[in-house]
Amino acid sequence: MSTDDAASTDDAATLSEIDAFVRGRLDTTGTPGAALAVIEGGRVVHRRGFGEDGRGRAVTPETPFLWGSVSKPITGLAVMQLVEAGRVDLDAPVRTYLPRFRLADPDASARITVRHLLLNTSGIPASADGEIGDRYDNAPGALADAVRDLARIAPTARPGTSYAYSSAGYAVLGALVEEVSGRPFGSYLHERVFDPLGMEHAVATERDFERERVAPGHRSVFGVPVRFDAPYDTSGVPFGHMGGSLRDLTRFVLAELDGGRLDGRRVLSTKGTAETQRGHVKSSVGRYGLGWSVGTLKGTGERMVWKGGALPGHHTMVVMLPDSGRAVIVLQNAYHQLRAQELGDAAFGAAQLLSGVTARTTPTDPLAVVLPWGLAGLAAALLLCVAAPTLRRLPGRRAAARARSRRRIVLTTTVSVAVALTLAALLWWLPSTLGGTPAMTLLWAPDVGWGLVAAVALALLLAAERTVLAALDLRRQRTAPDALRADPGASGTGPDVFPTAPGASRAAGEGQ
Incomplete structure (x- = not known):
């Protein structure tokens, strides 16, 4: 698969329409800056920056952002690499590989499998995210410490019986990768995912964050974007604190569209990649795979594999249409919890325009x-x-x-x-x-x-x-x-x- 930007496309007017649509969404939500990538026919056809970053510099395809929960499918890929290497069994209890894993219910702790965590069916409640999320902890062993604190959390359902979105579960998966590989999670990602895919400026450690000089994002305060200069959070890498430029994330998406391969280098088998993108369980937004959400693009009925991610000050959306080799990526440097759907419309609407249908938008809540x-x-x-x-x-x-x-x-x-x-x-x-x-x-x-x-x-x-x-x-x-x-x-x-x-x-x- 080629990764070079095309000089033009068969329908340049569509790309201009997408640009105008995205710019309009930024104006509506008061987002200071964003970056857009469009993939069509398995190749990048358009990259564009809009506005300014949190330091007043023009946003470009090289501007670093934090990706929020788009980190989860990358963590899913890392786990599947260990599965394909024969070092992890998806249906084995998590404690087989991470003996220190505990919840307040010992019996449930012993029955939660790796697959349960990937599918958000472990019984760990969404409220547990408040226990381990946003700690901004960069001390050695920060991820392991976060997982250890789950011992205070009582599960709300038997493992495998119901879906509940859980960043905490993905923290456990990151700790599992550390334990099995013998490497810090960020180091593992660089060695096995980022470097093979040529994601040269990807962020997965505090050192990466400082090297790339990730600009502050923005939080909405009574409708006005206010700069928020937060520290990095090593304890949150598996579920939210990965990052990098638009070019970095584009390379990951290109590999996902080509069955785990990019520029002749493979990070996961075609079968394994398809397994991560398959909707295994019913979720609150369609179906959920191994880190990806799965559904259909409104107005087209085309199968859509997507993931949205947010941190205080950042919002990311990846929308893939694997059957046609299309995708849209939008990175934004602002977030407000009550306007998440509006922020997501930038990518969903761009994907609809790319597919030849009218872009739909969500009214302000x-x-x-x-x-x-x-x-x-x-x-x-x-x-x-x-x-x-x-x-x-x-x-x-x-x-x-x-x-x-x-x-x-x-x-x-x-x-x-x-x-x-x-x-x-x-x-x-x-x-x-x-x-x-x-x-x-x-x-x-x-x-x-x-x-x-x-x-x-x-x-x-x-x-x-x-x-x-x-x-x-x-x-x-x-x-x-x-x-x-x-x-x-x-x-x-x-x-x-x-x-x-x-x-x-x-x-x-x-x-x-």
């Missing part, structure tokens, strides 16, 4: 706009509630003093505290409905995360404040002179009013 601003508004409202007792002391803002019975104090305080605590609990639980944690929300969707944390903190502060004020009210009622207790108009509401002397008049009380 209203939640992407409403949730950040709604949480910010809620936090502002809670702040006003917390500040209200102080505001009432300002000239012209204090209400006339009125007495309240002990029963009324207890009742109103109980209700307000219960509402505040319930609100805090619901807000803290909110990220779990999206498959994450508050910490992950702060990292992946900072505008949502900041609003969430602020609202929870203010709700808890409000509950504490109301409790303290009620206690003060009740104490003052107990210590107030008999004359004041007999004259309801002489006591204040809350801590605003204090009697000046025994027998103080209503006018004196109101004038304070």
Whole structure:
């Protein structure tokens, strides 16, 4: 298979249309920079950079990006290499090769096979990703340490019975490759995958990351892309922290389209490559292979093998149409969790145009706009509630003093505290409905995360404040002179009013 860029194609107008479409998607999502590659007939026919990277330089096909979960099919290929070498059996328990692998359920740990991990049917919940993901750990043995921490995770299903997307499972696969090969995972990838395929600037180690000077990506903050300069994460390489230039990823895709071979060098057999690209189990987005998602391209019915990947600040999409030797790759230097489908449209739409059908796009999820601003508004409202007792002391803002019975104090305080605590609990639980944690929300969707944390903190502060004020009210009622207790108009509401002397008049009380 040739890897040279073609000077022209039979339909240059289509490539111009694809360029315009991708540029339009970048404008819609506010993405500062991207790189596009188009493969047709088994050869690269187009490469293009758009916009700027996180350091203000023009994006080119040589600009390095991080690939997110597009790392998973590369990890799948590495595992299949060991399978074809006779060193790993797909249906053997993982602990055959990685004895230290443990979950909270010992029986399930012993029954999880290598195939289960590849297919995301191990029973490891998606929530486990929060336990080991985004650690930014580059210490020696970082990957092994991450896998060891899975011992706290309880499986949610019996191995092999249901699909649940799991980056944690792919971390275990990376540790397995390390154990079987006797090499750090990044070193193994360079020796057995990247170097044979000529992926000269691929990133799989902290040293690679620093050598290639990977530019910061961007996170969306209230619709504005904000640069995010994150460190590398060696512990996350098998499931998300591989990277490199558009040219590097293009070479990997060319090998996938040609049955595991590129420029006469083979990294996997044709049969093994086909096995990774076959949809083995039903997933949330079609079917899932050994690292790849499998489905059909909308509007064409053509078999599509694809993978999307994201990290805070980066988004990657590979769409392959193996039956026609076509593919589209789009790397973007921005990400927002609630706009993932819109970001993916750049590649899916380009593939549809390449196949001669109209590109489809996803409308912006209203939640992407409403949730950040709604949480910010809620936090502002809670702040006003917390500040209200102080505001009432300002000239012209204090209400006339009125007495309240002990029963009324207890009742109103109980209700307000219960509402505040319930609100805090619901807000803290909110990220779990999206498959994450508050910490992950702060990292992946900072505008949502900041609003969430602020609202929870203010709700808890409000509950504490109301409790303290009620206690003060009740104490003052107990210590107030008999004359004041007999004259309801002489006591204040809350801590605003204090009697000046025994027998103080209503006018004196109101004038304070």
